[in-house]
Amino acid sequence: MSTPNAAESSAAMADAGPIDRPLNRKHVTAWALWDWGSASFNAVMVTFVFATYLASDSFGPDDRGTQWLTAANAIGGLVVALTAPVMGQRSDRGGRRKLWLGVNTGAVILLTALCFFVRPDEAYLLLGVVLIAAANVAFEFAGVNYNAMLLQVATPKTIGKVSGIGWGAGYVGGIFLLLILYVGFIAGDTHWLGVTNDDAMNIRVVALFSALWFIAFALPLFFSAPEHRGSGEEEKVSLLESYRRLWRTILGLWRHQRNTFWFLASSAVFRDGVGAVFAYGAILGTTVYGVDPADILIFGIAANVVAAAGSFAGGWIDDRIGPKRVIMGSLVGL
Numbered sequence: 001m002s003t004p005n006a007a008e009s010s011a012a013m014a015d016a017g018p019i020d021r022p023l024n025r026k027h028v029t030a031w032a033l034w035d036w037g038s039a040s041f042n043a044v045m046v047t048f049v050f051a052t053y054l055a056s057d058s059f060g061p062d063d064r065g066t067q068w069l070t071a072a073n074a075i076g077g078l079v080v081a082l083t084a085p086v087m088g089q090r091s092d093r094g095g096r097r098k099l100w101l102g103v104n105t106g107a108v109i110l111l112t113a114l115c116f117f118v119r120p121d122e123a124y125l126l127l128g129v130v131l132i133a134a135a136n137v138a139f140e141f142a143g144v145n146y147n148a149m150l151l152q153v154a155t156p157k158t159i160g161k162v163s164g165i166g167w168g169a170g171y172v173g174g175i176f177l178l179l180i181l182y183v184g185f186i187a188g189d190t191h192w193l194g195v196t197n198d199d200a201m202n203i204r205v206v207a208l209f210s211a212l213w214f215i216a217f218a219l220p221l222f223f224s225a226p227e228h229r230g231s232g233e234e235e236k237v238s239l240l241e242s243y244r245r246l247w248r249t250i251l252g253l254w255r256h257q258r259n260t261f262w263f264l265a266s267s268a269v270f271r272d273g274v275g276a277v278f279a280y281g282a283i284l285g286t287t288v289y290g291v292d293p294a295d296i297l298i299f300g301i302a303a304n305v306v307a308a309a310g311s312f313a314g315g316w317i318d319d320r321i322g323p324k325r326v327i328m329g330s331l332v333g334l
Contacts, residue, residue, distance in 0.1 A: 005236055027153040029262055032166045032219040034146060035172030036106075037217025039304075041108055043174035045132060046062065048300035050115060052293055053203045054128045058158040063277075066283055069123055072133035073279070077272075080140045086242045088144040089101045097152075098227045100205015104142035109214050111135035113309035115207035120200040152226050157319065171308035175301055177213060182297045204295045219289035 044050065051069060059065040061311040091100045154162035184192040185202045213242050243248050253261040284297065285291040318326050 023155050023158055024153065027225045028162055028165065030224040031146075031153045031162075032148060032169040033217045034101075035166045035170035037214045038139070039174035039177055040213040041112060041135065042170065043178060043300060043304065044206060044210045045112055045115065046136065046177060047184045047278055048296055049181065049186070049203065049206055049293075050128075050295060051279065052134065052282050052286045053120075053200065054118075054125065054132070055287050056120075056293075057120075058200065059125040059128070060122040063287060064122075065111050065125060067131075068129045069132065069283075072129040073136060076137045082139060084144050085246050086239070088140055088148065089246060090242055091145055092148065095110065096149050096227070098222060098225065101142050101145040101149070102222055104145070105214070105218050107138035107140060107266045109211045109218075111138065112207055113211035116204045118204065118207075123171050149225065151223075152298065159324065160318030161315045163209060164311050164313075164318065165283070167315070169307045170313035171311060173217065175308065176222040176302045176303040177210075178297050178304065181209065182301075184298055186294045206211050209253045 017055050054069050055063070055065040060066075087100070111134055115128065115131050116129065118124045150159065150163055152168070184194060189197055189200050191205075193205075195205050212270050250261070253264070282296045282300065285296050286293055291299070314326055314330070
């Protein structure tokens, strides 16, 4: 493996961990609010409302909606796996985490809003699954930069707590949003603003509401949190060279930090498994077990309450006993 040059070493040192400085609560709050707002996509569009809508009989028999959605998400997942590591590397070097977070957040919001045009007809199934899969890709790209920004808002002694606050805020935001949507647009036959169930207008309006929710809570991060100062090398490094550096990094981990290599590999498999449980839990509930879509939201609210409590507690415990013990204890619990 080639020896990194001085600029590469400087960039690696800059991202070795959070800077030791006083904790800025304003930055932490703004950072956590983005996750609060992101619940509009994770909880509403991917899990408990729009995905179950696409999986319904309105889009064809034989679970066609579920099959198409699964295929589209698989393709999107492959795109993320092949490109996200390089995108993260380039945003680190170029010092543009917040910029690319903004670009991808905007893409998620736009694609979410466009879901309003997915009418309950088989002819609109392709449009629906493409919009959700594309938004998923943009959301994962945004998550790369959002998670990296933890180093800019936390301190060495509070990284676990701040991480838990952000993670928990996403679940709490999901609780509030699902409650609002349940009362305003899901339960009953008539809804806020005179919206009815005709032509699935209540579900389609939920897409617009979710887009507005994400905008409202994402904006504070872009106005208050600091930008990462990279090495300024982004324009000097080609895309091909980025992949070469990624490959050298993987080989370096395999040769010199085998435990880190296996941690990253197992983490990827674990997160995909948990993600599948969340993504298809609601779909299984409605299509296999016949749970009413309105009741699925109650299930979602309960799940988010438990998850939020675990996130806040896990972050607090992490700073006291270390992440490895928290991970092992959580895995045993699972």
